[in-house]
Amino acid sequence: MxxxxxxxxxxxxxxxxxQAQANLTIEITRGSDRAIPIAIVPFAGEGLPEDLARIVSDDLERSGQFEPLPRDSMISRPARGEAVNYRDWRAVSADYLVVAEVTAEGSDYRVRYELLDVYGESRLLGEVVTADPQRLRAAAHYISDQVFEAITGIRGAFSxxxxxxxxxxxxxxxxxxxxxxxxxxxxxxxxxxxxxxxxxxxxxxxxxxxxxxxxxxxxxxxxxxxxxxxxxxxxxxxxxxxxxxxxxxxxxxxxxxxxxxxxxxxxxxxxxxxxxxxxxxxxxxxxxxxxxxxxxxxxxxxxxxxxxxxxxxxxxxxxxxxxxxxxxxxxxxxxxxxxxxxxxxxxxxxxxxxxxxxxxxxxxxxxxxxxxxxxxxxxxxxxxxxxxxxxxxxxxxxxxxxxxxxxxxxxxxxxxxxxxxxxxxxx
Amino acid sequence: MQFKPYARSLAIALSLAFVAGCSSTGGTQDGSMDGSRDGVSTSGAANGQVGGVGVGGTGQNGQQAGIPGVRTIYFDYDSERIRGEFEPVLNAHAQYLRNNPSARVMLQGHTDERGTREYNLGLGERRAKAVERFLSVQGVSPSQLEVVSYGEERPAVSGYNEDAYAQNRRVVFAY
Known part of the structure; x- marks a missing residue:
C-alpha cells in the first residue's frame, strides 16, 4: 500500500x-419571465477605471431574478436618494432603483450607494464602501450581493x-x-x-x-x-x-x-x-x-x-x-x-x-x-x-x-x- | 502515434511557443520545482522543458522492433467485451510479452465523450482490465501489465458524432 x-x-x-483573452465573457441566453425590474443608475463620479453600475447591473441580470432597465430608458440620473424623482422611475416601471456616487479618497475610491423602493418611495439600503483601484470590481460585486439579498431575502453569490x-x-x-x-x-x-x-x-x-x-x-x-x-x-x-x-x-x-x-x-x-x-x-x-x-x-x-x-x-x-x-x-x-x-x-x-x-x-x-x-x-x-x-x-x-x-x-x-x-x- | 519521443518533444516545443506567444506577462515562479513532476507546472517555460525530458525519454529502443504494430483496439458502445476481430491483435501482444519477460506495457483505457467524466474513468478502466484479463489468460505475467484509465479525457478524435465516438472507445498498448 x-x-x-x-x-x-x-x-x-x-x-x-x-489576461483579457483568457477571461470568460457572459452571454445571457434566457431571461426569467419573473424577473424584477430594477434601474441601476450609472454611478456619479469622474474618471472611474471601471463602470461599476454596469458590473452591478450585469450581476443582477445574470441571476435571472432581475431585469435591469436599459440606460437609454432612464429619464434622469440622480446620484443620491434625496435627488430622486420617483415618478421618473414609476414611468419606466422600475420597482427598485440603485443610485451611487464615487469619490476619490487618496489612492482609494469611496462608493456611496443607496437602494430605493420606487413604489414605497423609501430607502432600503444606504452604505459607503471604500476600495482601492484593484478592488473596485469586488466593491461592485459586494453592492450586487447587498441589493440581491435586500430584495430577494437570499444571500448574494456575486463575490x-x-x-x-x-x-x-x-x-x-x-x-x-x-x-x-x-x-x-x-x-x-x-x-x-x-x-x-x-x-x-x-x-x-x-x-x-x-x-x-x-x-x-x-x-x-x-x-x-x-x-x-x-x-x-x-x-x-x-x-x-x-x-x-x-x-x-x-x-x-x-x-x-x-x-x-x-x-x-x-x-x-x-x-x-x-x-x-x-x-x-x-x-x-x-x-x-x-x-x-x-x-x-x-x-x-x-x-x-x-x-x-x-x-x-x-x-x-x-x-x-x-x-x-x-x-x-x-x-x-x-x-x-x-x-x-x-x-x-x-x-x-x-x-x-x-x-x-x-x-x-x-x-x-x-x-x-x-x-x-x-x-x-x-x-x-x-x-x-x-x-x-x-x-x-x-x-x-x-x-x-x-x-x-x-x-x-x-x-x-x-x-x-x-x-x-x-x-x-x-x- | 503513441509516445514517439521526438514527436512529443516537437509538440511540447510548439505548445511552448504558443504559451509564450499568448502570454505577454509571462509567469513568475514563487516556489521550487519538484523534479518528479514531469510535464506539469506552473511556469510555462520550466514546464515544457521538464515535460520534454521526462515524458519523452522512456527509451525502449532495444525492444521497439518486436512490438506488434497494432496498438489500439476498439470497443462497442457501453461495452468492455473484446471484439473477435481484435483477438489476433491481443494474441500478438501476448506472444510478444511472453517472449520478452522484461517488457512492460501500460493498458490505457478510454471512453467516448458522452456521460460524466468521473464515471467514464470507471468505464475506461473496465475496458483496460478486460484486456489485462485476456493477456493474463494467455500467460502474460501480471507484473508486465499495468492498467490506467483516462476515461474521456484523452480523446483520439474530437467531435460529437458516432464516428468520433467509435474511435475514442479504445484501449491503447503503451510500451
Whole structure:
C-alpha cells in the first residue's frame, strides 16, 4: 500500500495578470419571465477605471431574478436618494432603483450607494464602501450581493469565484489548465498547466484550497493546492483510479473514488492523518461522491443496478439508499445548500442534461437543453447551477437558475472549457 | 502515434511557443520545482522543458522492433467485451510479452465523450482490465501489465458524432 504521507510538493503559481483573452465573457441566453425590474443608475463620479453600475447591473441580470432597465430608458440620473424623482422611475416601471456616487479618497475610491423602493418611495439600503483601484470590481460585486439579498431575502453569490479546466490543442500537443476566476468570468488566473489531463476541481469549504485530479505522472492522482500560494500536496496516488475528490463541510475529510482494491469504491480520507476508510464494497463502479450540507451523508453514483444511478450513503449507519428512478442514466449528483434538491446529469431523449430532483417528491425536472451537458456545480446560495456544455464544437460553461427559468453562458476565446466548480461564500 | 519521443518533444516545443506567444506577462515562479513532476507546472517555460525530458525519454529502443504494430483496439458502445476481430491483435501482444519477460506495457483505457467524466474513468478502466484479463489468460505475467484509465479525457478524435465516438472507445498498448 503506497501512501504519500506528508509529501508536500512545492508548486508555483502562474501569475497571469488580467489576461483579457483568457477571461470568460457572459452571454445571457434566457431571461426569467419573473424577473424584477430594477434601474441601476450609472454611478456619479469622474474618471472611474471601471463602470461599476454596469458590473452591478450585469450581476443582477445574470441571476435571472432581475431585469435591469436599459440606460437609454432612464429619464434622469440622480446620484443620491434625496435627488430622486420617483415618478421618473414609476414611468419606466422600475420597482427598485440603485443610485451611487464615487469619490476619490487618496489612492482609494469611496462608493456611496443607496437602494430605493420606487413604489414605497423609501430607502432600503444606504452604505459607503471604500476600495482601492484593484478592488473596485469586488466593491461592485459586494453592492450586487447587498441589493440581491435586500430584495430577494437570499444571500448574494456575486463575490464568489469559479474554478474550471481548459484543454487546448490536439493529440500530443494537447495542454490542460486549471484556472480560477471571479464568478462573472473575469480576473482569471491559471494555477496549473500540464500536458496530461486535469479533472474534478473541488473547493475546500473555506475557499482557500482546491482538490483536483491530475494525470501529470501519466496516472491519476489527487492533489490539494492552496489557491493563493500555489503550495500543494499529493493526497492520494494509489494504483488504479484516484478520482472525484469531495470535501466534507468541516474541511477535515476528503471523500473520493479509488480502484486500488479492484473496481472504483468510495473512500474517506482524513486530511490531517491521511487515514483512509473504505465505505463501499461491491463489483460496481461507485464514484462521484458529494457531501450533504449537514455532513452526515454522501450522494454518489453507482451502476450496481445496471446503469448509473444516484444513491445516498449514510455515514453513521453505512446504509445505502437509492435516490433516482427516472430514466436509466443519472450521475454526478450535487445537493442544494438546503439539502432538499438534487442536481445531476440525467440522460433523456435529447441527450445528457442537467436536471433537478426534489428529494421529498422524487419529481425530476430537466433544466438545460444541451445534448452533452456535464459537471453541474451549485452556487453557494443555491440560486444557480454552473455546468459544462457545447457551443459549436467547443466546450464552454453554462449556467442555469435552479428553477430553470434563466440561463447564461460563459464562452471562452478559444479551446475547451469544462468542469466548473463554484466556490463557497468567500466573505 | 503513441509516445514517439521526438514527436512529443516537437509538440511540447510548439505548445511552448504558443504559451509564450499568448502570454505577454509571462509567469513568475514563487516556489521550487519538484523534479518528479514531469510535464506539469506552473511556469510555462520550466514546464515544457521538464515535460520534454521526462515524458519523452522512456527509451525502449532495444525492444521497439518486436512490438506488434497494432496498438489500439476498439470497443462497442457501453461495452468492455473484446471484439473477435481484435483477438489476433491481443494474441500478438501476448506472444510478444511472453517472449520478452522484461517488457512492460501500460493498458490505457478510454471512453467516448458522452456521460460524466468521473464515471467514464470507471468505464475506461473496465475496458483496460478486460484486456489485462485476456493477456493474463494467455500467460502474460501480471507484473508486465499495468492498467490506467483516462476515461474521456484523452480523446483520439474530437467531435460529437458516432464516428468520433467509435474511435475514442479504445484501449491503447503503451510500451
Amino acid at each position: 503506497k501512501r504519500y504521507l506528508g509529501l508536500w510538493l512545492a508548486a508555483c503559481l502562474l501569475l497571469f495578470v488580467q 464568489t469565484r469559479i474554478a474550471y479546466v481548459t484543454a487546448q490543442g490536439a493529440g500530443d500537443a494537447r495542454r490542460y489548465g486549471l484556472h480560477i476566476a471571479d464568478a462573472d468570468g473575469r480576473n482569471s488566473q491559471q494555477i496549473l498547466d500540464s500536458d496530461q489531463p486535469i479533472m474534478s476541481p473541488a473547493w475546500s469549504p473555506d475557499g482557500t484550497k482546491l482538490a483536483y485530479v491530475s494525470f501529470e505522472t501519466e496516472r491519476p492522482a489527487i492533489y490539494i493546492q492552496d489557491v493563493t500560494t500555489g503550495q500543494r500536496v499529493r493526497a492520494s496516488s494509489f494504483t488504479g483510479i484516484n478520482s472525484a475528490p469531495a470535501w466534507s463541510p468541516d474541511g477535515r475529510q476528503l471523500a473520493m473514488s479509488l480502484s486500488r482494491d479492484g473496481q472504483p469504491e468510495l473512500y474517506l480520507m482524513d486530511i490531517a492523518s491521511r487515514e483512509f476508510r473504505r465505505l463501499t464494497d461491491n463489483s460496481a463502479i461507485d464514484t462521484e461522491p458529494s457531501f450533504a450540507p449537514d455532513g452526515r451523508s454522501l450522494v454518489f453514483t453507482s451502476d450496481r443496478s445496471g446503469g448509473p444511478q444516484l444513491y445516498r450513503y449514510d455515514l453513521a449507519s453505512g446504509r445505502v439508499e437509492r435516490l433516482t428512478f427516472t430514466g436509466n442514466y443519472n450521475a454526478r449528483g450535487r445537493l442544494s445548500p438546503d439539502g432538499e434538491s438534487l442536481f445531476m446529469i440525467h440522460r433523456g431523449n435529447r441527450g445528457y442534461q442537467v436536471a433537478r430532483q426534489e428529494l421529498e417528491s422524487g419529481r425530476l425536472v430537466t433544466l438545460t437543453e444541451g445534448r452533452w451537458d456535464e459537471s453541474p456545480s451549485v452556487a453557494p446560495n443555491g440560486s444557480m447551477v454552473l455546468f459544462a456544455t457545447q457551443q459549436g464544437s467547443a466546450g464552454i460553461l453554462g449556467a442555469v437558475s435552479a428553477d430553470g427559468r434563466a440561463s447564461f453562458r460563459l464562452p471562452a476565446a478559444r479551446g475547451d472549457v469544462r468542469e466548473p466548480a463554484w466556490s463557497p461564500f468567500l466573505n
